[in-house]
Amino acid sequence: MVRRIETRTGRRYATSTIARWVAHNTWPPRIDTFWFERWAAIDRAGGIDAMAAATGSSRHRVVAWRDSPDPAAPPPGRIPPRKRKPTAEPQEIGVETRGILRIGETEQHNKRIPTDPARDYEVLEAAPDSGILEAWFDNDIDTLMDLLSDAITEQVTAFWDVAQYYDARYTVTEIVQFLPSIEGQ
Known part of the structure; x- marks a missing residue:
């Protein structure tokens, strides 16, 4: 610095x-x-x-x-579609969170993702247009928790056996660890 x-x-x-x-x-x-x-x-x-x-x-x-000398300058965003190279692919990220798991009418507070205690983080796929990485880089934790809640619900809890019978929804209340890129780890 x-x-x-x-x-x-x-x-x-x-x-x-x-x-x-x-x-x-x-x-x-x-x-x-x-x-x-x-x-x-x-x-x-x-x-x-x-x-x-x-x-x-x-x-x-x-x-x-x-x-930029402008304090309100917008952060770097996606290149407009006409200028964007078609190589933008989903990126694997790693997360460890705590939150509320709702299965049907029941709630379990302080539920850790990943659920396996031997794993340090859960691997998720962040699409280039998901906003997850932008929220992380902007340090917008509330938006990041909302976006991760949706991603975990779609990519993790949706594949649990109980999700075949009940509506399973996960809401992030704390981000313990966030790895914006896990390539090579």
Whole structure:
């Protein structure tokens, strides 16, 4: 972060100075809070290229958003269909959640997904237009929980034996772990 601040401001600050500012919730001159939030979103995604791939955008759009002086600049989104390359495929993500499982009229609170205690996360498929990855990169946890609730209901609970006889619905109340990409893991 020290290097990023130096690049942004043109001035090198000591790590202790930056730590002192952070402790007081202030920032160096010429640094805006939204800029830190954008870098955090890029870091959560795994870098500029990873964010571009996950959002169906381009590297240039991610960099332009990161460096935009407008605090209301929209995050990099999908490239319009006429410009989009047809390689946008669903991406596998990993999640560990807690939530409410409704089977028929009964509710089970604090239900963990995955249900197998030996597994660290449940593998889900996130379609490019599902909004799951965008919600994660925007740090919009409420939207992400809603989208994951639908995905888990459709991709996990729908295949349980009980779902043949009763309506099974899962509602995420806590995201314990979210892995935006599990390729190679």
